[in-house]
Amino acid sequence: MYARYTRTRVGAHATRYEFQEEVSLFGYKNGFIPWLLSLKIPRGQGEPFRWHVNVVGELGSNREYLNNSLVIDLKPKQNKTNLSLYEVMDVWGIFR
Numbered sequence: 001m002y003a004r005y006t007r008t009r010v011g012a013h014a015t016r017y018e019f020q021e022e023v024s025l026f027g028y029k030n031g032f033i034p035w036l037l038s039l040k041i042p043r044g045q046g047e048p049f050r051w052h053v054n055v056v057g058e059l060g061s062n063r064e065y066l067n068n069s070l071v072i073d074l075k076p077k078q079n080k081t082n083l084s085l086y087e088v089m090d091v092w093g094i095f096r
């Protein structure tokens with residue numbers, strides 16, 4: 001499962017995450033990563049093209065997603081007392 005959370009700093013050493021919605025990360029038509037990448041690709045860019053998206057920074061530069069994070073639940077079918085949640089910070093790839 002992939003989800004969008006709002007992120008709030010609590011004191012100097014803690015962060016609180018609040019669930020907003022389930023999202024698609026990689027879908028061509030509605031994925032967050034392709035959308036963030038589309039904001040960075042130079043017009044007329046040929047292939048192959050090595051790319052990098054700083055997810056936290058790119059979301060933070062968009063007024064609608066300020067203080068948002070994309071989070072992956074690595075074990076979505078596990079018991080809810082044993083969560084494995086990971087914040088997506090950076091994504092790299094190559095267009096071919």
